[in-house]
Amino acid sequence: MKLSQRGEYALRALLVLGMNHGSSVVRIRDIAQQQNIPRRFLEQILNDLKSAGFVLSKRGVAGGYRLQRGPNEISLADIIRHLEGPLAPVGCVSVNYYQRCSCPDEGKCAIRSVMQEVRDAIVGVLEGVSVAHLCDRVRDLQGPVENPLDYII
Amino acid sequence: MKLSQRGEYALRALLVLGMNHGSSVVRIRDIAQQQNIPRRFLEQILNDLKSAGFVLSKRGVAGGYRLQRGPNEISLADIIRHLEGPLAPVGCVSVNYYQRCSCPDEGKCAIRSVMQEVRDAIVGVLEGVSVAHLCDRVRDLQGPVENPLDYII
DNA sequence: ACGATACTTGACTAAATAGGTCGGGATTCT
DNA sequence: AGAATCCCGACCTATTTAGTCAAGTATCGT
Numbered sequence: 001m002k003l004s005q006r007g008e009y010a011l012r013a014l015l016v017l018g019m020n021h022g023s024s025v026v027r028i029r030d031i032a033q034q035q036n037i038p039r040r041f042l043e044q045i046l047n048d049l050k051s052a053g054f055v056l057s058k059r060g061v062a063g064g065y066r067l068q069r070g071p072n073e074i075s076l077a078d079i080i081r082h083l084e085g086p087l088a089p090v091g092c093v094s095v096n097y098y099q100r101c102s103c104p105d106e107g108k109c110a111i112r113s114v115m116q117e118v119r120d121a122i123v124g125v126l127e128g129v130s131v132a133h134l135c136d137r138v139r140d141l142q143g144p145v146e147n148p149l150d151y152i153i
Numbered sequence: 154m155k156l157s158q159r160g161e162y163a164l165r166a167l168l169v170l171g172m173n174h175g176s177s178v179v180r181i182r183d184i185a186q187q188q189n190i191p192r193r194f195l196e197q198i199l200n201d202l203k204s205a206g207f208v209l210s211k212r213g214v215a216g217g218y219r220l221q222r223g224p225n226e227i228s229l230a231d232i233i234r235h236l237e238g239p240l241a242p243v244g245c246v247s248v249n250y251y252q253r254c255s256c257p258d259e260g261k262c263a264i265r266s267v268m269q270e271v272r273d274a275i276v277g278v279l280e281g282v283s284v285a286h287l288c289d290r291v292r293d294l295q296g297p298v299e300n301p302l303d304y305i306i
Numbered sequence: 307a308c309g310a311t312a313c314t315t316g317a318c319t320a321a322a323t324a325g326g327t328c329g330g331g332a333t334t335c336t
Numbered sequence: 337a338g339a340a341t342c343c344c345g346a347c348c349t350a351t352t353t354a355g356t357c358a359a360g361t362a363t364c365g366t
Contacts, residue, residue, distance in 0.1 A: 001154040003242045060334025063341045089156045110290035114282050121274035129267050137263035213363025216312045
């Protein structure tokens, strides 16, 4: 479950969009500058998030991105699963990306039973946190600010 | 924290050594055959585990490997940390492999605070399980067997 | 002493993944 | 029309993963 750079960028971008939910759209360039993400790379990432249904885009002069669903309907688990694949440390305990492993009997595999616990622990945290929750944490951790763009993410 | 093939092989090998603790040593070939691990690759892995102090080796005709410390003194966290590096999903919440990330203020980073919880959850499980615990689970999951080599791991 | 058996060491390789970059096309606003 | 913005696919380089291989060294039984 090591989060790739790509994954971290995606989370940061979605958090920016979450903080600006309600206002129209945010430009790639603004997100890239504010978060110090390579612009071209971020284009690619947002495109991916778009085809996955996390965000919407608007083209043209006043174009940009915004969240497709409400911030409280998107869990970090969903996002990371889409970006990085399984949350589980091994395929044989993954619910969404199950893959049989080479051991003779999964039901009797001790390593698997531990990994199952690890998976449950990870999923427990990530399913419980939505983009909206992240936004709350930002506001909790920093004092209230006038302009949403002033929040440091 | 996706466990690599190498890491899984290492855990399986250590579990075999744990189940055979007390008897003298176990040959690479036996572990490889029993666990269906490529022999040459396993050589490499055990060598690594040896220089890390997890196992001891004996050369020559009646040679093989055994655990260096007692099975209850080796936690899965230790093993995986050595093999795969940080357990934390991002470097900025890793205790043993801390690495500063690019965000302006770690103390106010909402993503980091979630990742911190994920790390704690993972470490909580893996620190709590030793090779000895794994062996217990094997015996719990399978009925008792005469020969330690008959346990399916 | 000697040969068989096992571990030891270091180099090597092929394929996949990570982390980007780039050029040019399609839309939309003014 | 023209500028700004997203869209799309191809491309690139470095690192990691999953192994393989050859030759060397220690140990034991006879």
